[in-house]
Amino acid sequence: MKLWGGRFAKSTDSEVNDFNSSIRFDGRMYAQDIRGSIAHATMLGKVGVISEEDSKLIVKTLGEILEDIENGKVEFTEDAEDIHMNIETILISRIGDTGKRLHTGRSRNDQVALDIRMYIKDEIIAIKDMLITLESTLLGIAESNLDTIMPGYTHLQKAQPITLAHHTMAYFEMFKRDISRLDDCYKRTNVMPLGSGALAGTTYPLDRQLVCELLDFDSVTLNSLDGVSDRDFVIELASALSICIMHLSRYCEELILWNTNEFQFIEMDDSCSTGSSIMPQKKNPDVAELIRGKTGRVFGDLISILTVMKGIPLAYNKDMQEDKEGIFDAIDTLKLCIPVFNKMIATMKINKDNMRQGASGGFTNATDAADYLVKKGMPFRQAHEVIGKMVLYAIQNSKSLEEFTMDEFKACSDIIEDDIYDAISMETCVNERKIIGAPAPEAVMYSIGKAKEFLESLK
Ligand code: ARG
Secondary structure: OOOOHHHOOOOOOHHHHHHHOOHHHHHHHHHHHHHHHHHHHHHHHHOOOOOHHHHHHHHHHHHHHHHHHHOOOOOOOHHHOOHHHHHHHHHHHHHHHHHHHOOOOOOHHHHHHHHHHHHHHHHHHHHHHHHHHHHHHHHHHHHOOOOOEEEEEEOOEEEEEEEHHHHHHHHHHHHHHHHHHHHHHHHHHOEEOOOOOOOOOOOOOOOHHHHHHHOOOOEEOOOHHHHHHOOHHHHHHHHHHHHHHHHHHHHHHHHHHHOOOOOOOEEOOHHHOEOOOOOOOOOEOHHHHHHHHHHHHHHHHHHHHHHHHOOOOOOOOHHHHHHHHHHHHHHHHHHHHHHHHHHHHHHOEEOHHHHHHHHHHHHOOHHHHHHHHHHOOOOHHHHHHHHHHHHHHHHHOOOOHHHOOHHHHHHHOOOOOOOHHHHOOHHHHHHOOOOOOOOOHHHHHHHHHHHHHHHHHOO
């Protein structure tokens, strides 16, 4: 018999029952459901809606059920539909009529809103911890590569020399924003909806503030219709996770490229690569590719939740049960990807010489050559033109700018002197870019200092 079976003359069709049931995916919220019920029962006892004695027995039994679930002694059933009714059914099977008092002044609509908020709060903290670990790895790579010169690209064409530290810290900034987005999402998730009832609150004198404190929430929801039907925080988390995995995916794309025979900027460690079943020579960056691939499913999760919510009239509608698989999948995917990504970059070999060599080709010092002329008094547009012609000559004669003889330089512009060689060396190009945010080691050290302050502030 269903907990709600009173007004039904027939039992549920078994196919409909399975269709309706969510226990196979919402069972993972058992701990949150039980913690929420313990707080609710404690409060019911305190305000006298149920007796202190009943409240104590319910709380004690819920604790035992939690322990039994954790020890694998409990089996959930499709028959009880979802995690909420599974727990309640088990409670009633253990303490009979007293257990039947737990759901006083509560609906599954505010109960599920509570559970999913609690679940998301826990997961945000877990994912944030993983990102903090990743940030420390990035800092380590940056600190040991302040002088590792490499080409910076635009349009995937060599542009200007930078350092690996500078490049790595770009990703530090991205994940830092991801962390702050998670913090932000946490704030809006941290609002307690229990007491909203099915949609219109309740006539019982519930102490919502007490439940809020018992469950470590910041405040209580202020509108019962919104309390049961708000899933903004689910969408916000899916969105924050989508942005975060988009960052991972971009990084993976670069690492896949750098790991190719053509680039050889890095070599993935054997422990983080895989072979081919047919080609004996192969060592593939599968981890990076898989993370790039999984990005698609997380975006899908976001779009599916947004789409589920877009046409739902107030207040609760069963459509909203569809939010869970999507957000659980997004959470699971990020929790899978961040640690292996971290392992992959912590173990990869960096070929500093190849990076340095890559920086020298492709006229990456052409801007600096133009700036040299500007410093000697030439207007920038004119300098751009002079160096453009110089590059054309260099291409036709298969040489780089730093390989020009003094006569060749003079033929381009007679204001060029011996100091040009130093002015357009890769080291000067990088080291002179020392304003805040630029690649010079001293500028990157400044950003690293700020990065350390940020990580320190999270402790
Ligand atoms: N299992 C449901 C969900 O995940 C909660 C139950 C509310 N169901 C209902 N028919 N009022 O959204």
